[in-house]
Structures are given as structure tokens and as C-alpha cells.
Amino acid sequence: MSLKTKRTIQIVIRYTVLTAVGIFMIYPLLWMIGATFKPNNEIFSGLNILPKKATFEGYLNAMKNYGGDINIWKAMLNTYSYVIPAVIFTIVSSTLTAYGFGRFKFFGRSVLFAILMSTLFLPQVVLNVPQYIMYNIFGWVGSKLYLPLIVPSMFATETYFVFMLIQFLRNIPKELEEAAKIDGCNEIQTLIKVIVPMLKPALVSCALFKFMWASNDFLGPLLYVNNPAKYPATIFVKLAMDSDAGFAWNRILSTSLISILPSIIIFFIAQNQFVEGISAGGVKG
Structure with a gap:
């Protein structure tokens, strides 16, 4: 395996790990943003970020x-x-x-x-x-x-x-x-x-x-x-x-x-x- 190939593999692994950690860290914030558009009974029904039926009730209240x-x-x-x-x-x-x-x-x-x-x-x-x-x-x-x-x-x-x-x-x-x-x-x-x-x-x-x-x-x-x-x-x-x-x-x-x-x-x-x-x-x- 050439030196260039080793460096490429290291970079891919590094950025894959960083991306996975980044998603893990930012997921609660994204879930929170999505939950603000969910009806109250849908918030804890799953881990989905996007609401099934968006509503602005939370912001209006x-x-x-x-x-x-x-x-x-x-x-x-x-x-x-x-x-x-x-x-x-x-x-x-x-x-x-x-x-x-x-x-x-x-x-x-x-x-x-x-x-x-x-x-x-x-x-x-x-x-x-x-x-x-x-x-x-x-x-x-x-x-x-x-x-x-x-x-x-x-x-x-x-x-x-x-x-x-x-x-x-x-x-x-x-x-x-x-x-x-x-x-x-x-x-x-x-x-x-x-x-x-x-x-x-x-x-x-x-x-x-x-x-x-x-x-x-x-x-x-x-x-x-x-x-x-x-x-x-x-x-x-x-x-x-x-x-x-x-x-x-x-x-x-x-x-x-x-x-x-x-x-x-x-x-x-x-x-x-x-x-x-x-x-x-x-x-x-």
C-alpha cells in the first residue's frame, strides 16, 4: 500500500468519525427544533426529527x-x-x-x-x-x-x-x-x-x-x-x-x-x- 493511499484512508476515517460525532452532538438540537413544530402527542412518539404534521401551535402559545x-x-x-x-x-x-x-x-x-x-x-x-x-x-x-x-x-x-x-x-x-x-x-x-x-x-x-x-x-x-x-x-x-x-x-x-x-x-x-x-x-x- 502506497503512502498516498494510507493518507487517503486516514483522512476518510478521520472525517467519518468527526461526522458521526458531529451528528451525535447536534441531534438533540435538531430534534428540539423539529419538536417545536409537532403536536404535543407526537413529540415523544419517536425519534424522528421532522414532524408528520407540522403545526405552529407551540410558537403561537x-x-x-x-x-x-x-x-x-x-x-x-x-x-x-x-x-x-x-x-x-x-x-x-x-x-x-x-x-x-x-x-x-x-x-x-x-x-x-x-x-x-x-x-x-x-x-x-x-x-x-x-x-x-x-x-x-x-x-x-x-x-x-x-x-x-x-x-x-x-x-x-x-x-x-x-x-x-x-x-x-x-x-x-x-x-x-x-x-x-x-x-x-x-x-x-x-x-x-x-x-x-x-x-x-x-x-x-x-x-x-x-x-x-x-x-x-x-x-x-x-x-x-x-x-x-x-x-x-x-x-x-x-x-x-x-x-x-x-x-x-x-x-x-x-x-x-x-x-x-x-x-x-x-x-x-x-x-x-x-x-x-x-x-x-x-x-x-
């Missing part, structure tokens, strides 16, 4: 108001009214913190960095009670501006992003910053004009992670949002599950699909930068 206070579109607007600020503040605060730890030497730096990294091992469930008490004292519980969901992002609370950006910073030559200083840039100007453009893949990855985590957060809004008119999409999807009248699964799946569409679209738009940021951030320079 998904558009209905809940208790006259909220519908899926208002819930989506509520969601991104705090998700987008949280993403922006997280990126800014994490970049500043990573730049400080990655490029400056100061007293107690090692101790502070060790404390910061130790918070990675602290589960969120441990923080829920003290955080709720603190935000309640501040008068933030039930805030119309979603303060408990936005303000913490201003203080680099996502330790994983700080660590990821520090790792990425180690791949950036310090000579570039020295050249910027020779040209008259101070530290902030160097950060904005030199470091941030080179951190773009890592920043996109952090933004995507935060966007998906904040969009899918259920416990945070459940604790801090007490006005049905301000509920985000995660809680609205839960409200769509009416256990008294029975589950209208096509409505639930339609509501779920509408709520995750922005995350899917944004991920596919930025997937190249996302993959580059993840791979580069894990390599120490």
Missing part, C-alpha cells in the same frame, strides 16, 4: 402573555438589559485586573494572586446566603436595574477570566510595551492601544462565556428579581411549565428555542475568535 405582565419578548428584553452591561463590565474589570497582576510588581502581589485563584474553588452555593443578606441590606433585592446581577461584574469576580487573560498576556512580548513607552504612552494608553488589540481573541472568548452564563443564569434572577414584569427568559421558560394544566411540550420547547437563539447566533458569529482565544490562553509563553 409561546407568544402569549403570562398573567398579563410578561411575554417571551419582554422576558428577552429583560434578560439582555442586564446581560449586556454585565458582559461589558466583566471584560473591563477582568482586563484591568489581569494587566495589574501580569505586568506590575507590587507589595503582596503573590499573596493577593493566590487569594484570587483560591476563589476558583469556592462554590457559588456557599456565597448565596451572605450575598443575599448583603444585597438585601443595600436595598438591591427587587431592584429595577438588576443591581445584584450587574454590580459584582464591575469588580472582576470572574476569576477564571482573569487567569485566562494573564495566561494570554504572557504570550505578548514586553518589548511592545517598552516601544509604546518610548513613544510617550503611559500605562493606560499602552493597555488600550497595544495590549487590548492583542488580547482580542481572549476577550471575545471571555465575553462569550459571560454572555452564555449570564443568559442561562436561573438562580440569580430567582433570588433577586421579585417583580413578574421584570423576569428574564430563564424564569419565563420555567413559568411556561404549567404543572396544573399539564405540560404543553411544544410550547415549552418553542419558548426555550427562542430564548437560546441569540446565544447560538452570537457563538457562530464569533466562533473563530473564541477557539483562538481558548487555545492561546492555555499556552504559557
Whole structure:
């Protein structure tokens, strides 16, 4: 067998395996999309993706108001009214913190960095009670501006992003910053004009992670949002599950699909930068 034939066989096997794994991974999403067009009694009758008799009943029901206070579109607007600020503040605060730890030497730096990294091992469930008490004292519980969901992002609370950006910073030559200083840039100007453009893949990855985590957060809004008119999409999807009248699964799946569409679209738009940021951030320079 020639070398060319061996390579051809290897490529065929490789792409066959990748295709099979890809179909296996994407099948639940395709089934979900198909199920939104199925009558409620057909959804669990088989594994077929395509409906036997397509109906828009699920989407029509998904558009209905809940208790006259909220519908899926208002819930989506509520969601991104705090998700987008949280993403922006997280990126800014994490970049500043990573730049400080990655490029400056100061007293107690090692101790502070060790404390910061130790918070990675602290589960969120441990923080829920003290955080709720603190935000309640501040008068933030039930805030119309979603303060408990936005303000913490201003203080680099996502330790994983700080660590990821520090790792990425180690791949950036310090000579570039020295050249910027020779040209008259101070530290902030160097950060904005030199470091941030080179951190773009890592920043996109952090933004995507935060966007998906904040969009899918259920416990945070459940604790801090007490006005049905301000509920985000995660809680609205839960409200769509009416256990008294029975589950209208096509409505639930339609509501779920509408709520995750922005995350899917944004991920596919930025997937190249996302993959580059993840791979580069894990390599120490």
C-alpha cells in the first residue's frame, strides 16, 4: 500500500468519525427544533426529527402573555438589559485586573494572586446566603436595574477570566510595551492601544462565556428579581411549565428555542475568535 493511499484512508476515517460525532452532538438540537413544530402527542412518539404534521401551535402559545405582565419578548428584553452591561463590565474589570497582576510588581502581589485563584474553588452555593443578606441590606433585592446581577461584574469576580487573560498576556512580548513607552504612552494608553488589540481573541472568548452564563443564569434572577414584569427568559421558560394544566411540550420547547437563539447566533458569529482565544490562553509563553 502506497503512502498516498494510507493518507487517503486516514483522512476518510478521520472525517467519518468527526461526522458521526458531529451528528451525535447536534441531534438533540435538531430534534428540539423539529419538536417545536409537532403536536404535543407526537413529540415523544419517536425519534424522528421532522414532524408528520407540522403545526405552529407551540410558537403561537409561546407568544402569549403570562398573567398579563410578561411575554417571551419582554422576558428577552429583560434578560439582555442586564446581560449586556454585565458582559461589558466583566471584560473591563477582568482586563484591568489581569494587566495589574501580569505586568506590575507590587507589595503582596503573590499573596493577593493566590487569594484570587483560591476563589476558583469556592462554590457559588456557599456565597448565596451572605450575598443575599448583603444585597438585601443595600436595598438591591427587587431592584429595577438588576443591581445584584450587574454590580459584582464591575469588580472582576470572574476569576477564571482573569487567569485566562494573564495566561494570554504572557504570550505578548514586553518589548511592545517598552516601544509604546518610548513613544510617550503611559500605562493606560499602552493597555488600550497595544495590549487590548492583542488580547482580542481572549476577550471575545471571555465575553462569550459571560454572555452564555449570564443568559442561562436561573438562580440569580430567582433570588433577586421579585417583580413578574421584570423576569428574564430563564424564569419565563420555567413559568411556561404549567404543572396544573399539564405540560404543553411544544410550547415549552418553542419558548426555550427562542430564548437560546441569540446565544447560538452570537457563538457562530464569533466562533473563530473564541477557539483562538481558548487555545492561546492555555499556552504559557
